Amino acid sequence: xxxxxNKKCKALKVLGVIAVAIVLFVCFNLIVNTFTNKNSIExxxxxxxxQIENQLVPEKDENGNWTFTTDRELKVMHLTDVxxxxxxxxxKLDKMAINAVANMIAVEKPDLVVxxxxxxxxxxYESFSINNLPPHTTFATLMETLGVYWIPTFGNHDSExxxxxxxxxxxxxxxxxxxxxxxxxxxxxxxxxxxxxxxxVKNSDGIITQSIFxxxxxxxxxxxxxxxxxxxxxxxxxxxxxxxKSTMESxxxxxxxxxxxxxxxxxxxxxxxxxxxxxxFHIPVEEYYDAWLEYSENDFKDTxxxxxxxxxxxxxxxVVYNSDIHNNLFETMQELGGNQGMFxxxxxxxxxxxxxxxxxxxxxxxxDYLAYLRIHKLGSQxxxxxxxxxxxxxxxxxxxNYYQDKYxxxxxxxxxxxxxxxxxxxx
Numbered sequence: 075x076x077x078x079x080n081k082k083c084k085a086l087k088v089l090g091v092i093a094v095a096i097v098l099f100v101c102f103n104l105i106v107n108t109f110t111n112k113n114s115i116e117x118x119x120x121x122x123x124x125q126i127e128n129q130l131v132p133e134k135d136e137n138g139n140w141t142f143t144t145d146r147e148l149k150v151m152h153l154t155d156v157x158x159x160x161x162x163x164x165x166k167l168d169k170m171a172i173n174a175v176a177n178m179i180a181v182e183k184p185d186l187v188v189x190x191x192x193x194x195x196x197x198x199y200e201s202f203s204i205n206n207l208p209p210h211t212t213f214a215t216l217m218e219t220l221g222v223y224w225i226p227t228f229g230n231h232d233s234e235x236x237x238x239x240x241x242x243x244x245x246x247x248x249x250x251x252x253x254x255x256x257x258x259x260x261x262x263x264x265x266x267x268x269x270x271x272x273x274x275v276k277n278s279d280g281i282i283t284q285s286i287f288x289x290x291x292x293x294x295x296x297x298x299x300x301x302x303x304x305x306x307x308x309x310x311x312x313x314x315x316x317x318x319k320s321t322m323e324s325x326x327x328x329x330x331x332x333x334x335x336x337x338x339x340x341x342x343x344x345x346x347x348x349x350x351x352x353x354x355f356h357i358p359v360e361e362y363y364d365a366w367l368e369y370s371e372n373d374f375k376d377t378x379x380x381x382x383x384x385x386x387x388x389x390x391x392x393v394v395y396n397s398d399i400h401n402n403l404f405e406t407m408q409e410l411g412g413n414q415g416m417f418x419x420x421x422x423x424x425x426x427x428x429x430x431x432x433x434x435x436x437x438x439x440x441x442d443y444l445a446y447l448r449i450h451k452l453g454s455q456x457x458x459x460x461x462x463x464x465x466x467x468x469x470x471x472x473x474x475n476y477y478q479d480k481y482x483x484x485x486x487x488x489x490x491x492x493x494x495x496x497x498x499x500x501x
Contacts, residue, residue: 110162111208117169118216121176126183132223132257132273137324140257141274142185145465148275150286151184152354152459154419155192155229155440158209159201167443167450168209172216173485174441174476178458179220181480186257186273187222188288189213190419190438191229191356195445196237206237210244218253225257227269229356229420230293230307231445241268241293258288266311267292272321275463280332281342282325284350284413284463289314291357291418295399307357309397319406322349326410348412350467353403358418358437361404363394363499365430370498384473385426385437386496388455393497395421407433413467422446423455423494427471436471453477453489 130148132140142148153175158168179187194209195201210232217224226248233241245268248258261270267290275284292308294301326349333342366387369380376382387393407414408431415434422440429435439457443450457475464470477489 106162107160107203107205110165111160111212114165114168114172114212115215118172118212119219121216121219123219123221124180124183126222130185135274139272139274141276143276143278145277147465148186148463149182149184150461150463151179151182151187152190152417152438152461153187153441154190154438155422155442156189156213157192157195157442157444158212159195159197159203159444160205160208160212161196161201161203163202164200164444170443170450170487171441172212174456176216176220177481177483177486178474178476179222182458182460184222187217187224188286188354189224189226190354190417191227192231192419193226195231196234200444204236206233206244207239207247210247214248214253214256218255221255223255223257225273225288227288227355228290233293235297235299235302245269262317265313265317267314270314270317274325277465281329281346283346283465283467284352284469285322285325287318287351287353289318289353289355291355305395307395307397309357309399309401310355310359310403312401315401315403315406319410322351322410325349345467349410350413351407352415352417352461352469354417356418357420358394358396359403359416360396360400361430362418362435363392363396365428365435366394367499369428370496374496379431381429383427383429386494387424387426388494388497389421389424390497391500393499394424404433413469415469417459422449425455425473434471439473439475451489452492454492454494
């Protein structure tokens with residue numbers, strides 16, 4: 075056999091070896107990840123069904139919207155940024171996230187769980203996976219196993235440009251009739267985003283006492299690597315806001331009609347004729363930034379516009395990583411009036427709730443064990459947020475840290491409860 079002596083031939087051999095090594099690694103990675111995700115799904119299936127006394131069962135109204143009919147309080151759990159990686163490199167951390175969610179739901183026994191995005195986090199450098207479907211499959215399996223009603227919204231990581239399943243395909247996945255407890259609806263094709271929907275709470279008189287909106291805050295301003303690396307976040311679009319306003323106007327019209335012939339109509343109109351709404355989405359709107367900027371520049375003290383109810387914001391840099399694109403969602407809520415609140419995630423170590431110009435702005439506790447460096451070792455930021463929707467249309471919000479005694483179990487990890495020092499905005 076003639077030996078190859080020239081440099082070009084040797085270089086081709088080296089490249090060939092590298093190519094074969096890459097192919098073998100990719101094949102190995104696919105095989106190992108298949109077994110990893112099978113194991114994650116089996117773990118998610120291993121929990122017992124949550125026993126909820128007199129569990130409320132939602133039904134669809136004449137408009138196709140899910141509705142809880144009750145004269146008692148509705149217990150809502152807000153979860154965010156679960157960040158399941160779905161790869162062999164993060165298999166242990168994924169199980170921690172699954173256990174945390176299952177544990178808190180088993181203790182709290184909510185009527186409804188709302189998850190504000192980033193269920194999936196298929197970042198190849200942290201999980202050795204780019205496949206975004208297995209994390210969603212694992213999470214859906216867990217929720218259906220627990221047997222509580224739940225609804226997801228999408229975050230920026232749920233359908234990254236490099237992942238094999240786009241937003242529409244993940245939306246179709248959550249719309250499956252196989253999921254008995256999932257209340258996700260894809261929303262109108264004429265409105266931007268996926269999963270724009272409303273869940274109403276109605277009393278026995280037929281009055282809609284509170285409306286829970288899930289809105290897609292979308293991902294990035296473009297579909298490529300540049301927008302992702304530059305953190306150029308998208309926002310809630312004008313047609314989504316118009317849909318929210320139109321839906322609220324229909325609810326107000328409905329309530330006014332129902333109340334019109336009641337004896338105590340003046341009192342009831344005061345409570346329900348403006349409409350009450352709670353909005354859940356992933357990326358904060360700019361008013362979160364404005365509120366925190368005003369509060370922090372006032373030496374972390376309340377102002378005329380801003381009142382801190384609890385918690386703090388400890389992200390670095392901007393502190394609040396909202397979109398740079400303005401929308402008028404906040405102004406629309408002010409215009410409508412009523413008892414209003416927004417609930418977001420995205421910034422994992424911001425866990426505050428503030429009243430800003432009459433609207434309650436809340437960051438949910440995050441779950442994340444993966445995305446932030448060594449965050450699995452820290453615990454002050456991890457937990458859930460409980461929202462008690464009252465029959466009179468008002469609501470209470472209670473932050474629940476995961477490392478309280480009531481959530482203790484054999485699988486819960488040991489962490490450092492770090493000091494949450496408020497951050498000033500770097501303009």
